[in-house]
Amino acid sequence: MASSQPRKEELSGSSAHMCECRVTHNFFVRSVGMHFEYDGDDAEFQHRYGGQLVDGDGDALSSLAVAGILAEVREQRATRLQAPEESLARVQRIEQSYRRLHPEVYTIDPKAFLAESFLELVEVLRGCQTSLRGVSSSLEDLKSRGLLQEKRPGLWTFKVFTEAFCDLLETELANFAASGLPCTAPNTMNRHGVILAELGFYPGLLNPLVYEYVDVLAGQLLPDHTEGLDSYRAFTVLYDAAADGDRDLALHYDNAEVTLNVNIGGSWAGGQVAFYGLATEEESDTPAEISLQRGHGVLHAGLDMHKALPITSGRRHNLVIWCRSSRVRNQLCPMCFRQPCVLPTCKYFDEGFTVPPCRLACEQHSETGCKPNSCHSDDDLYTDEAD
Ligand SMILES: O=C(O)CCC(=O)C(=O)O
């Protein structure tokens, strides 16, 4: 199953790619509560939305109001186009100026960082990859011994990290936050989390965690969703009931085949993560609500719709890893549900598509003559020159 595949960064000639939909789809304008598509063609935007948009009373929006929406969408697109370049600049600045408090937390120490039960869980499931004995009896055994819980089909919880690791990571991240250096928030709803690639956590800590451990679990526990994990996006989310804190996260699915979400600290009330089932299937009326103890994680399909309920007091700090399987996502982009047509990007914005088999948007457009303005002539902007 999973691990015989080379990971993406080991493939010769590979580079980072994102689906073109990242800069053409899902622009959310809060004032009208709608998502828009926009590929840089103003006339097409006007044509597509001009007559359709109505205000709260059902009256058509004025052309001035539509122009205002277009301006907002245009700005969002420009921000997304610039994001990879800005990320590279931030990384350079962090590398030059940040003094690590705990340099040891950047390199995995399995015995000190990973819970004993997690190491055993992975070893048992690794053994199932080669054994003829079915995985199901091993899973039953692991469940009966309390190493693994199945909250409902496809929703697994287990202990991942030791307290010592959670302490190290939390204090390192607090030290980084106190440095005042710039970092990126993982999404617009989580203003206080950070993208861990930009802080240098990938090579020594997260690459081995994902490729040597999570890949084994994902392959055995969510076999319909991965054909081997070969890239990922890792970040933290931080909820705080205090005045300026983020409290909840809207219903969504992840840009991932498989997600591992682990609590690394805090003490709080509320804040359960509620799961509603796969986006491709009928929504469940009764969500499975998960509340994790410190060091414990939930492993779920990226397509499992979920939201974080509001925390009512305290603070909740989680490490989230969106794991990607190029063999799966190369067939269909999980964000636009189309065959991916990709743009080069920097490694911090990699969405895990590989070329080939995916086609570059520029080639696709010049061949078919469609949408030349959504393909990027200035490739240097999207090439990772930090390596
Ligand atoms: O709040 C959480 O624990 C879930 C976060 C999440 O779903 C995400 O960032 O994709």
Ligand SMILES: [Fe+2]
């Ligand atoms: Fe999520």
